[in-house]
Amino acid sequence: MIEYNNKDIEKNEQNPVDFETAIKHTGYGWYNQKMLACFLPISLTTIMCTASPSFIVPATRCYFQLTPLKEGMMFGAFYVGMMLSSFLWGFLIDTLGRQKLFFYGLLFTAILEFCSGLAQQFWSFIFLKILCGFISCCPNSLGFTFLSEFYDKQHRDTIVLCAGGFAAISFVVQPILAYVLIPLDIDFEFFYGFIAISNWRIFIIAGSGIMFLSTYLTYFMDESPKFLMAVGRHKEALHVFRKMYSQNTGNPPQSYPLTSLASEVMSEDRCIKSMPSELFAWDFVKEGWSQIKPLFMKPYLTLTILGSILQFMTMLMFTTFRFKLPKMYATILAAEGLLMSNAETNVISDCSENVSVLVNPDVYVKNIYIGAGSLILFWLAVYSSQYVDKHYMFRKCTYM
Numbered sequence: 001m002i003e004y005n006n007k008d009i010e011k012n013e014q015n016p017v018d019f020e021t022a023i024k025h026t027g028y029g030w031y032n033q034k035m036l037a038c039f040l041p042i043s044l045t046t047i048m049c050t051a052s053p054s055f056i057v058p059a060t061r062c063y064f065q066l067t068p069l070k071e072g073m074m075f076g077a078f079y080v081g082m083m084l085s086s087f088l089w090g091f092l093i094d095t096l097g098r099q100k101l102f103f104y105g106l107l108f109t110a111i112l113e114f115c116s117g118l119a120q121q122f123w124s125f126i127f128l129k130i131l132c133g134f135i136s137c138c139p140n141s142l143g144f145t146f147l148s149e150f151y152d153k154q155h156r157d158t159i160v161l162c163a164g165g166f167a168a169i170s171f172v173v174q175p176i177l178a179y180v181l182i183p184l185d186i187d188f189e190f191f192y193g194f195i196a197i198s199n200w201r202i203f204i205i206a207g208s209g210i211m212f213l214s215t216y217l218t219y220f221m222d223e224s225p226k227f228l229m230a231v232g233r234h235k236e237a238l239h240v241f242r243k244m245y246s247q248n249t250g251n252p253p254q255s256y257p258l259t260s261l262a263s264e265v266m267s268e269d270r271c272i273k274s275m276p277s278e279l280f281a282w283d284f285v286k287e288g289w290s291q292i293k294p295l296f297m298k299p300y301l302t303l304t305i306l307g308s309i310l311q312f313m314t315m316l317m318f319t320t321f322r323f324k325l326p327k328m329y330a331t332i333l334a335a336e337g338l339l340m341s342n343a344e345t346n347v348i349s350d351c352s353e354n355v356s357v358l359v360n361p362d363v364y365v366k367n368i369y370i371g372a373g374s375l376i377l378f379w380l381a382v383y384s385s386q387y388v389d390k391h392y393m394f395r396k397c398t399y400m
Helices: 005-013 017-022 030-060 066-097 099-117 122-148 153-181 199-219 225-230 234-249 281-298 301-333 362-384 390-399
Strands: 185-190 197-199
Touching: 017 153, 017 225, 017 234, 017 301, 017 390, 030 066, 030 099, 030 122, 030 153, 030 199, 030 234, 030 301, 030 362, 066 122, 066 199, 099 199, 122 153, 122 199, 122 390, 185 199, 197 199, 225 234, 225 390, 234 301
Parallel strands: none
Antiparallel strands: 185 197
16 A cells, blocks of 8 residues: 655646556555456357357358358458448547446447347348447457556556456357357247247347446446546546545545646547537548558558558468358368267258257367367466566467
């Protein structure tokens, strides 16, 4: 616990302090631990949204009459939506704030994921996944930034790494859900056959339940104090700091030693609330471009290109391997004659009808093993990063 004397308090009252000083004086305790715990289900949301099509491919190959092209569309639809909205959300996050966009982004992501589980046609499923990716880009890109703005420099890097480790838990949780739900013989209808419910739909709907839980937890979070300081809302920022200080130390909020905050980067006139009501769509676009434009000009242009190429190659290798695993194991088991047994399951195997296939649970058992290995290696990397240079680790892991 940090100790203060009267001289320090009087000095802080006279001189506005920056964000790093203010967040340092809140300490570290229950409030920070609660934030990190809430991010456990939130971190699962991203991976579960992107990977859900890969787990249902073996079960939907007959229902959707899947071809290699259709499979690729199922895998890529979510990312198409993300690409269409990435710059838009980047502008809105810095303009409208963090918490509200985070909440509504998770809420509509959960709703769209739930609806995709009820999709009766292939193209409706693809459309819903594109919309899901379009909306989900907001909480996906905002999560780590939002979390880090509630921690000081001493804890920030470790907390972000831990939140990334939480995302790796989905590598185990999602295959377990698939193992439990997709092999079940579930097939019933609602509204005189208008809505059909089957095993793979129950799997997607169950995944959306975690997203609704994330939405509920986000509703009770505070706005980022860093953003509040950036747009000049110092009273609200000070209220958040006092709340953090009180929950971390057990002292009354009024005993927080700082009373004056300095503005950070963004001025009040950059906040959308202070923009004139007659602002036209074109003015809105120009304001957004003014914030994005520096990325494509010197001295950031080279870094933008290198960062984009590096991210592209990393995601290409990672997602291709991860998405293809269930289909690969299903193909192997089918070649061995183990994927389906008509005598035992009475499932049509020639895809002459639009039916959901009962999948051998072994397809997902192997995914659980690989997910568990990935989870262990991820947390090993989180632990090692405290003692090994991060750039060195990144280069070595990339080479491997």
